[in-house]
Amino acid sequence: MAVPAGVADGINTVWALVVAFLIFFMQPGFALLESGQVRAKNVGNVLMKNVTDWTVGVLAYFVLGYGLSSVLASLTSGAAIGTPFAYFGDPGGWVTWLVGAVFAMTAATIVSGAVAERMNFPAYVFVAVVMTAVVYPVATGMTWGGGLLAVNANGPDGYIARVVGAGYLDFAGATVVHMLGGVAGLVGAWFVGPREGRFDASGDSHPIPGHSMLLAVLGTLILAFGWYGFNVGTSAIYGADNTLLSAQLGRVALNTTLGMGAGAVAAMVVSARRQGKPDPLWTANGLLAGLVAVTGAVLHVTWAGGIVLGALGGALVLPTYRFVVDALRVDDVCGVFAVHGMAGAVGTVLIPVFATSGFSATQLAMQVVGVAVIGAWAVVGSGATFWVADLLFGLRVSPEEEEAGLDASEHGVAAYPEFTGGGSPDSQPVSADGGYAGGDGDD
């Protein structure tokens, strides 16, 4: 039953704001997840990166990113460019801008988990700015913005969509946001190089345990909470004719939930088979990978499809991580390629197989092409960004700074002053309990 247009608009706007706040809450989730997986001497640096990519990111996305997305959409579909930066003077569009911004920052913040514990901070800030100002907007321009991969009701279809004969499906950003971030993280981790001690001279990997399983798993659950905004919030409450979208909302909410459940269970089973015991970190990673795998699919697939896609995403986490470490020899600290990259690609490619509208070979072809295009752009865009960052700032801290910990060497702080000392093993401990506080001339 239709409601008055004003009521539908009001409810949709309130919903969009609540959703933006929920997705913003994924930022503390990422901060906890990543800081738990690093050593205590690098926790302050990880937190700093997570705070910085959000804060510089929103500025970059407002000044350039949001408008660049429309420009790209026009350029890759042959539509008139029009006035892509008109939003500067249009308060009525700013809620929509905010929702776009929280998605952009999610893509940017994924990268920090891959390059943790050894990347130069100014270089990271540069990467975060370019990710939100250029790399992510190009991906949205090609898809949701109506560009290269999109079919448009008003205006010409994207160049590739015309050739294949279908529009690319990625409902809430499994590839546009997550695979982009996961691939950029993998590329970044390759550029930055492995942490000291991760691989020995013969190339064998050695574990560098993170300092807190508690933070990592709690961060995962906070992320999952925010993810309801990410997936369910991509649907409006009222449709174009002011009728309640109850079936659509129910489908995205159910598939989001089933996907995360299946992902965690699958990862738990795989970890138990591979390692003998069910592993909490793998299970938490699997929960996220299940969410990523269904993020593009939640609106388009049956609930059985949601379970299968989530389970596939979760089951692939451990083998993908091993492949990255053992075959590629890349030190992706938080496994962001396994969690966000692989799960996003697989879940989105397989949408037509479980589609509520039935299987379509044309759609499957479009999904494969779309994932390939976005993946290729992620490699090229983030690769160029890291390459320039290396030229401008240097990607890597010195071996001495890495040994001392980035908290001490990059920020002059200690996240846990009573536990980690001044950072370096042989430095005088900084005491927070009235004891010796270092300084000159005492010995």
Add this chain to the structure above:
Amino acid sequence: MTDDDIEMVVAYVRPDVLSNVKQAIANAGAPSLTVTKVSGRGSQPVKTEQWRGEEYTVDLHEKAKVECVVADVETQRVVDAIADAAHTGEKGDGKIFVLPVASAVQIRTGKTGPDAV
């Protein structure tokens, strides 16, 4: 051994027997003690842990270090009490050492020697 002798009993024991050890030392007549969390290596086999399925070994095991300075109680009674309370029969039960103490001062009263203990 004369009455003036002050000795320190230092015991490295499993953290989970600490409660029994404290009780046993008190029963032996020497209630004052200091406990520190330490880690050390002895005959206890290395422990294997894993992070993301990659194994690493930990050969420093967590122990409780109990220091008990003894003056008017027979040192051997305290040593026996600890040895009995901390015994499980498995590798890693720990060790007990007895050290001479040159002097002692009780800070609150200024008393010195065995009276300080």
